[in-house]
Amino acid sequence: MTIMAGMGSPTGTGVGPLLRGWRERRHLSQQHLALRADCSVRHLSFVENGRSHPSRDLVLRLAEQLDVPVRERNTLLLAAGYAPQYPETPLDDPSMDALRAGIERLLAAHDPYPALVVDGDFRVLAANRALALLLDGVAPHLLRPPFNAVRIALHPDGLAPRIVNHRQWRGHLLERLEQQLELVGTESLRRLREEVGGYPEPTGDPAGRADRAGPVEDVVEVGRPVALPLRLRHDGRVLSFLSTVTTFGTPLDVTVSELALETFLPADAETADFLRSAVGPDR
Template sequence: MTIVPTGASGRPATPPDQGVGPLLRAWREERRVSQLELALRAGSSARHISFVETGRSRPSEEMVLRLAEHLDVPVRERNALLLAAGYAPRYPETPLDDPAMAALREGMERLIQGYEPYPALVMNATYDVMAANRGIVMLLDGVPESLLVPPLNAMRLTLHPEGLAPRIQNLRAWRGHLLEQMERQIALRRSEPLRALYEEVAAYPLPPGALDDGPGEDAGAGPDTEASAYFALPMRIEHEGRVLSFISSVSTFNTPMDVTVAELAIETFLPADPATVKYLHSLMN
């Protein structure tokens, strides 16, 4: 599936006309770090941190970036801090279809295609699907066309009552896992688009008769399925009369220097039992 750019995926929730001091204080309080602890981490003093937060002292560009790093501020919001302090943004936001991103696009495509027959996809910070392999396309068999209009959104596809939700055997547990994941990301990113998506998908009704069998039960998966002692919460999804089990893993880029790259994530689905492995390989033969 071709990578489809969808534009910016989030904006800082704090108004840009605020000074850098209140912004830094808000991030520090959200991270539950004292002024003294932050000062020790950043090689400064609690007095200087206090002066910065109250506007009595203007931090240098280097200090803004150092504090942002120790507060684990996302790359997009680091640009907002720099602007609030009167400096130019440090991190560009290059569209994914830009020629400069060609090597990145090709690398991601090669990675997820090489993962076949197992499902894998690339998402941005609001779970819009930028690329997906044939394993994902297989799981989407039967999903209404109305949910497949670009940009595809992984959370909508998974939790919508007309999407994958009716086929997920342990829906309550898997839904709870996904919503908790989004809550953690909202706390980290302060993204209003992400919060809006969370409120939308959290309000979706459960499909009639939604099941939530135990993660180790076979739930009518077929004669080749064996009960498994799972090492992580699986997604157990029905496909053509069989129940397939997957463990999800999400990878991000280390030390990103571009907002777009910082907000990309590659999710892979590892088969959680021998029957799922056997079935997926049979589809590719």
Template sequence: MTTAVSAAVFSSAASSAAPPDKGVGPLLRAWRERRRVSQLELALRADSSARHISFIETGRSRPSEEMVLRLAEHLDVPVRERNALLLAAGYAPHYPETPLDDPALGALRDGMERLIQGYEPYPALVVDAMYTVVAANRGITMLLAGVAESLLAPPLNAMRLTLHPEGLAPRIRNLREWRGHLLAQMERQIALYRSDALRALYEEVAAYPVPETGPEDREPAEPVPYFALPMQVEHEGRVLSFISSISTFNTPMDVTVAELAIETFLPADPATVKYLHSLGT
């Protein structure tokens, strides 16, 4: 597994099939430009020529299936988008999309459960690309105490749980900062992918009201030299501080697996460590 700063993945609800008015050439050019790679640099990486790359991008040459996959790999194109490129080039999708509850993914599910349970008493959860919670440990359950029942009804959504006024938001001491961090993360994903579902979720959570006087305006906690932006959340009269880390699977060969992310919350100060261990969870 590889640690990343954000979950750069999308669920089946956020399908990104190639637009009917675009062939594979313009799509590859768009990915190359996003990655800020020149035609010559891409050609050298893919053992091709700048002329051939130019012909592919302008539609003068149809790339082979192998070439599409090779270019996608060197441009670090997500798995679902690689299937979209293949479809745009007239080929069948290369990567399967296995339902998470399929027996074939049993080992994956068991492994993720063991991983997040082993992280206790610290919070950890697994989400898909739409931030739907597919697994969570007791550390997360502890944090969600007091959240409205309507938000806890399946399927749970991590963004709604965090930013909804009946969710964690009223207890997050640095709500404006943490909210800005989460929305910026979603904005980066929307800018890179075609996802109507993700955009709708973004518009929903961005519209949640933010109180003019919020947790930030309460008596500040004792200053701590944090090494990254923490989420500071009130829990039973205490302020707990966590640094979020998100991990994705290295070299996934299945769309479902590629679109899973494990988020762990590392205690950001000694007081949080001491309190969590005192719970005996």
């Protein structure tokens, strides 16, 4: 494996409007948030309308209770006139050696099943050997590092023509993009959402009939699908995967907070057998 170097955040002119925006987004009353953050409702009201200036500690307590992303906690602190709390360290920085080693071990442990690590803009920062199997046939211009996982999945020169349940998988990825925009809201992420949302759907795809007929039921439980599989044509067969996404708990760095490990586990025995045969043991 190798490691390669909608809505945004609530807006306002100061820390008060920003905090109010996050509170409203979380559908919390001032009373509920004040109780959680151990402050008075009156003081919280004064902070939100700019009549009172919050301490650094209160800004961080409120951000914690509002589940504000780490990057945006720095924004709140800056808006309140304080220095940022969380650094943003490049993944190739020497101080990240232990993290990179941990990522490599995680990716290697998932072989022969595909796994990758993406940042907050879905750029692929690391991947294991098995991912190359899924990327077979993707146009070279889409694979120039750091390539983008969502772009590769939905681009007409990427995986889109090979995804059997493309309509469903496209909807799933666009929903993930919207959720990420809620958390990060970077301009690059907004541009990505606009770009991939405009891609045409594959034409002449026999799977289109299955998509319109309803959910693909590769994985069932009492006749009902329990998760949406990714069904991908490869060398005359259809591989079926279930994806999982894992993030780092209690991150203290902006970079780490936006990393996500995505794995593609076989959804049936045939896919598992093929991957074990095609990828083989780690060398």
